[in-house]
Each structure stands twice: as C-alpha cells, then as structure tokens.
Amino acid sequence: MASGKKDVPKIDSSELKELTDKLMTACHILDHEGVTDGYGHISVRVPGADAFVTIANVSPGCVTRDRLIMQDLDGNYLDGAKTPPNEWPIHSCILRARPEIVSVAHTHSKWSTIFSVLPIKLKPMHHYGKFLSADGPPVYQGVGLVRTVERGNDLAAALGNQPAVLMRAHGDAVVGESVEQVIERTTRLAMLGEWNHLAMLHGEPKYLTAEELEAYNADQRFPMRGWEYYVSRLEEKR
Amino acid sequence: MASANSEIPAFDSGELKELKQKLVAGCHILDREGITDSFGHVSIRVPGTEAFLTIAGVSPGCATLDRLIMLDLEGHYLGGDKSSPYEWPIHALIMRARPEVMSVAHTHSRWSALFSVIRGGLRPIHMYAKFLPAGGPPIYPAAGLIGTFERGEALAATLKDANAVLLRAHGDAVVGTSLEQTIQRTIQLAFLGQLAHMAVAHGEPLYMSQDELAIFSSDPAFPARPWEYYLSRIRERHSA
Numbered sequence: 173m174a175s176g177k178k179d180v181p182k183i184d185s186s187e188l189k190e191l192t193d194k195l196m197t198a199c200h201i202l203d204h205e206g207v208t209d210g211y212g213h214i215s216v217r218v219p220g221a222d223a224f225v226t227i228a229n230v231s232p233g234c235v236t237r238d239r240l241i242m243q244d245l246d247g248n249y250l251d252g253a254k255t256p257p258n259e260w261p262i263h264s265c266i267l268r269a270r271p272e273i274v275s276v277a278h279t280h281s282k283w284s285t286i287f288s289v290l291p292i293k294l295k296p297m298h299h300y301g302k303f304l305s306a307d308g309p310p311v312y313q314g315v316g317l318v319r320t321v322e323r324g325n326d327l328a329a330a331l332g333n334q335p336a337v338l339m340r341a342h343g344d345a346v347v348g349e350s351v352e353q354v355i356e357r358t359t360r361l362a363m364l365g366e367w368n369h370l371a372m373l374h375g376e377p378k379y380l381t382a383e384e385l386e387a388y389n390a391d392q393r394f395p396m397r398g399w400e401y402y403v404s405r406l407e408e409k410r
Numbered sequence: 411m412a413s414a415n416s417e418i419p420a421f422d423s424g425e426l427k428e429l430k431q432k433l434v435a436g437c438h439i440l441d442r443e444g445i446t447d448s449f450g451h452v453s454i455r456v457p458g459t460e461a462f463l464t465i466a467g468v469s470p471g472c473a474t475l476d477r478l479i480m481l482d483l484e485g486h487y488l489g490g491d492k493s494s495p496y497e498w499p500i501h502a503l504i505m506r507a508r509p510e511v512m513s514v515a516h517t518h519s520r521w522s523a524l525f526s527v528i529r530g531g532l533r534p535i536h537m538y539a540k541f542l543p544a545g546g547p548p549i550y551p552a553a554g555l556i557g558t559f560e561r562g563e564a565l566a567a568t569l570k571d572a573n574a575v576l577l578r579a580h581g582d583a584v585v586g587t588s589l590e591q592t593i594q595r596t597i598q599l600a601f602l603g604q605l606a607h608m609a610v611a612h613g614e615p616l617y618m619s620q621d622e623l624a625i626f627s628s629d630p631a632f633p634a635r636p637w638e639y640y641l642s643r644i645r646e647r648h649s650a
Contacts, residue, residue, distance in 0.1 A: 374528035384553035391555040401448035401469035
C-alpha cells in the first residue's frame with residue numbers, strides 16, 4: 173500500500189486530467205438525468221494505485237475541478253479539496269473488495285429508494301437490466317450513513333460480486349469497469365425502477381429469466397453510445 | 411433485386427438529400443418528444459428501390475447528415491457511414507415483407523416496454539389508435555436483439571399486416587407509408603400507452619371496439635399537420 177501511494181499522480185496532473193474531466197461530466201450527467209439531487213457522489217480509481225478521486229462534499233450537479241478530492245483506500249487524504257464526502261467508505265471499501273472495479277456511483281435515486289423498502293424486488297423486465305441478475309440487485313439492510321469502514325465493509329459484502337446494491341431507505345451504489353459504464357448502469361437502474369413501478373399497477377409483469385438475460389448479454393454492446401448521448405444533452409442545457 | 415438495386419441513386423447524390431434531411435428530423439423529433447433515449451433508429455426506404463437509409467450506430471438525438479448509412483434489404487452496405495445499426499434486420503425484413511411500408515421506427519419507448527410485459531396488451535382508449543387493432547399491437551415474445559436475419563423475419567411475421575408491434579422487454583417497431591406517418595404513429599403509440607396506464611388506476615376503462623376504431627379511420631387524415639408541429643418543437647430546441 174505504501175509503495176502504491178508513492179506512484180500516485182497529483183490530482184491536478186495532466187496524467188489525471190482526462191479522468192477527472194470525465195468524473196465531473198459524469199456527475200453533471202446524473203444530475204441532468206434527474207438521478208441525483210443535492211447528494212450523491214461518484215468515484216474513479218486512480219489507475220494502478222490504491223487511491224481514488226471523488227467529489228469533495230459538493231452536490232454532483234455543482235461539482236467543479238477545485239472541488240475534487242483524492243483519498244487512499246484507507247480514507248487518508250492525499251490531494252485536492254480538503255473536505256471528503258461523508259460516505260467515502262462506500263468507495264474505498266468497494267474498490268478494495270473489487271479490484272476489477274474502476275468507478276462507483278452512490279445516489280439517492282427515488283427508484284432505488286422505493287424498491288429498497290418494498291417486499292418486491294427490482295427485477296429486470298427490460299433488456300436494459302441485462303447487467304443485473306434475474307433476481308435484481310441485493311439490498312443492504314443497514315441503517316445509518318456509510319461513514320465508517322465497518323459499514324463500508326458491510327455494504328461491500330451485501331454487494332458481493334453484483335453490479336449494484338440498493339441501500340434500504342437510502343438509495344443505491346452502482347459499480348463498473350469504467351466511469352461510462354457506471355453512468356449507463358446508474359441511469360438504467362433508475363429507468364428500470366420507474367418501469368417496474370409503472371408495471372405494478374397492472375399486476376406482476378413478465379420478468380426476464382436468467383436465460384433470456386443471457387440471450388441479451390450474448391448480443392453486441394454499445395457502451396459509448398449512451399455516454400455520447402448524455403453528453404449531448406448536457407451541452408444542450410449549457 | 412439486382413435490377414432494382416442498379417437504379418439506386420448514389421449515397422451522396424442530390425436526389426437523396428431531402429430524404430436524409432427528413433430522416434434526421436424524424437430522429438430528432440422522437441428524441442425531443444421523449445420517445446427515444448440513447449438507443450432506437452428510424453429508416454426510410456429509397457423510393458422505388460430495395461434500399462433504405464437509417465442512422466449509423468448513433469443515438470437518434472445525436473443523428474447528423476454524415477452519420478447515416480444506406481443498406482439494401484439483405485443488409486449489404488451501399489454507402490455512407492460504415493457502422494450499421496446492430497438491429498438493421500428490423501428495417502430490412504419488415505420492408506421486404508411489406509412493400510408498401512416506406513419507413514420503420516424502432517424505439518425503447520417506456521410505454522411500449524411496459525405494455526410488452528403486462529397482461530392484456532395495449533388496448534386503445536383514444537381515437538389516436540385508429541391505426542391499431544382493437545386488441546392492441548401484437549407482441550413479439552422472444553428475448554435477444556434483432557441482430558440476425560432470422561430474428562428480423564420472426565419480428566416481421568409477428569407484425570404481419572399491423573402497423574405496430576411491441577417487442578417484449580425491449581420496445582416497439584412502428585411502420586408507415588411515409589416517414590411522417592411512422593413518426594406520428596410512434597408518438598401516438600406512446601401517448602396511447604401513457605393514457606391506458608393512467609386509466610387503469612381508475613379501474614377498467616371503456617376500451618374502443620373495432621367498429622368504433624373503424625369510424626375514426628374512415629374520417630379524413632391530416633398527416634402533415636403534426637409533422638409541422640413536431641418540426642416547430644425541434645427548431646425551438648435548436649435555436650434555444
């Protein structure tokens with residue numbers, strides 16, 4: 173870990189410019205798409221290091237370059253603005269438990285929140301849910317903000333090897349192998365929640381089975397198209 | 411087929427300019443009206459040929475004149491941007507099965523996605539449904555993107571002679587004898603889905619019978635009026 177830290181580039185270095193730009197864009201996208209409100213945060217792992225960059229106690233929609241912070245996976249401050257988000261252990265504990273994960277988003281999405289407190293699960297009824305298991309995301313039952321390493325580890329354990337976890341009476345945490353993938357998944361999770369909610373009025377929908385999800389997963393993917401589209405919507409707003 | 415294709419104008423010819431502009435406008439309209447998201451595509455047949463234009467692996471809302479592609483009804487590349495949409499067979503196989511169809515739209519409309527997975531189907535409760543059967547559009551039941559000739563044929567077989575088909579857990583495909591009609595029907599299908607959804611909260615609505623739909627169908631249509639309206643709404647956005 174100590175040797176990992178030595179190699180960590182500065183938050184303002186040109187090496188991290190593209191990644192930090194992408195992180196800010198991602199925050200603005202979640203805000204523009206109505207997924208985050210005054211709270212929520214996204215992190216991105218610093219390539220090859222035990223460190224991550226996230227937003228420094230600011231609403232995702234208000235993030236600017238001088239309000240980014242870099243921390244290591246123990247939560248120690250490394251660089252940037254000095255105000256870590258309250259729930260930094262969401263990022264550090266998941267990034268520690270899942271070495272393949274590059275980015276984590278935490279939101280208070282209304283749709284994740286609803287399905288975190290219902291007896292029914294948020295299950296895929298559209299192929300946008302193909303990144304989920306047929307049974308839907310697990311639910312972290314703990315109460316209280318995830319402000320300690322213990323709670324962060326509990327959350328990471330509830331997530332297991334899944335792409336998303338709902339947090340009871342709180343929201344969600346979504347992971348991916350790129351910032352783009354996390355944004356795609358987080359927006360999709362919200363769409364699926366909304367569509368599941370709509371469907372419930374009509375009785376239980378015909379969910380996709382694990383085999384049917386496999387059929388969709390075997391098809392070609394277009395991870396970048398969603399990103400281009402969401403960025404175009406931000407530009408429209410500006 | 412070969413003889414028909416020999417008459418296809420070159421992708422960059424002035425002859426196709428108007429079609430291309432209409433296609434891009436149709437895509438922007440579906441985005442502006444909240445029907446498409448990052449996915450979905452619209453096609454337009456090159457009149458009198460077995461070829462069509464569609465968008466080349468780009469979100470409908472981001473379509474531009476230089477991101478269009480021309481394919482024949484077997485999916486062969488005929489010109490334009492080289493990235494075919496993954497689900498080109500939706501367009502090719504429906505146009506092949508339905509010679510009168512000039513335009514096809516495929517979307518992930520939330521209302522079509524919803525009614526594709528619930529019992530009872532999307533039954534009409536408004537006259538906008540005059541292009542639909544009283545039982546609502548047929549539902550294509552299989553999982554998987556329409557990335558092959560076989561799946562395209564199966565989809566066209568489910569659509570048969572209807573004007574719209576829902577794709578289970580996926581969205582819809584809507585056809586028309588003009589691009590304007592296809593766009594209008596796609597938007598109206600979403601409106602009908604939203605209305606039917608809202609109505610169910612109040613108990614079973616008064617659905618329209620086939621006879622009643624036929625009365626509306628026999629009234630004259632005004633295909634150009636909504637197109638002008640939808641165009642005015644995308645101009646608003648572009649000039650904002």
